[in-house]
Amino acid sequence: AQSVSQHNHHVILSEAASLELGCNYSYGGTVNLFWYVQYPGQHLQLLLKYFSGDPLVKGIKGFEAEFIKSKFSFNLRKPSVQWSDTAEYFCAVNEREKGGKLIFGQGTELSVKP
Amino acid sequence: DSGVTQTPKHLITATGQRVTLRCSPRSGDLSVYWYQQSLDQGLQFLIQYYNGEERAKGNILERFSAQQFPDLHSELNLSSLELGDSALYFCASSVVPGNEQYFGPGTRLTVT
Numbered sequence: 001a002q003s004v005s006q007h008n009h010h011v012i013l014s015e016a017a018s019l020e021l022g023c024n025y026s027y028g029g030t031v032n033l034f035w036y037v038q039y040p041g042q043h044l045q046l047l048l049k050y051f052s053g054d055p056l057v058k059g060i061k062g063f064e065a066e067f068i069k070s071k072f073s074f075n076l077r078k079p080s081v082q083w084s085d086t087a088e089y090f091c092a093v094n095e096r097e098k099g100g101k102l103i104f105g106q107g108t109e110l111s112v113k114p
Numbered sequence: 115d116s117g118v119t120q121t122p123k124h125l126i127t128a129t130g131q132r133v134t135l136r137c138s139p140r141s142g143d144l145s146v147y148w149y150q151q152s153l154d155q156g157l158q159f160l161i162q163y164y165n166g167e168e169r170a171k172g173n174i175l176e177r178f179s180a181q182q183f184p185d186l187h188s189e190l191n192l193s194s195l196e197l198g199d200s201a202l203y204f205c206a207s208s209v210v211p212g213n214e215q216y217f218g219p220g221t222r223l224t225v226t
Contacts, residue, residue: 032212034214034215036217042219043116043204043217043218043219043220044204044206044217045116045217046214046215046216049214090157092157094212096212098170098211098212100145100147100162100169100170100211100212101147101159101162101170101172102147102149102157102159102206102215103159104156104157104158105156106156107156107157
């Protein structure tokens with residue numbers, strides 16, 4: 001069965017520090033990959049997506065992610081975090097052929113100290 | 115604002131009761147998805163509709179049902195509610211299955 005694993009449950013950083021959140025998925029077929037962010041008390045917002053092509057994708061708010069097919073990974077990065085990046089981050093996948101349902105990781109809570 | 119609307123925002127009800135959650139997708143989106151978010155289970159896919167037809171089912175209990183109407187809005191019906199059904203219920207929509215999904219603000223259900 002498909003599964004998505006996010007290695008860090010809670011990450012605490014100071015402002016201006018660099019961020020990397022790990023995401024690995026388990027699925028043998030072709031997948032679409034997503035990162036969503038959930039700010040406190042708000043709904044999920046799409047940060048970025050990967051369908052095909054350049055494995056380095058850029059999203060909103062200075063975030064980027066790299067798809068490494070051989071490692072089944074899709075790690076999220078940001079060179080310099082801000083206090084406003086404090087939120088929960090979810091990695092998700094769906095099967096390209098079937099489309100549809102997203103399988104989410106457990107989420108990583110990011111706390112940025114001013 | 116994602117363009118996906120959900121009502122109500124909050125719902126408090128008693129065990130054994132039945133509730134209906136409503137979702138209106140973004141303009142032009144044909145596919146609607148329902149997810150449940152709880153502390154112990156995380157974000158779990160419940161069910162998907164595409165252009166009025168059920169397309170995929172996830173971990174949806176038999177006590178739960180959903181439908182998508184001709185105007186593409188969707189309703190999730192939860193019956194015989196139990197304390198463990200307390201959660202955030204999100205609706206999402208996409209143009210077609212497989213495309214990125216846009217999430218609504220959610221309905222927080224509290225069963226007492």
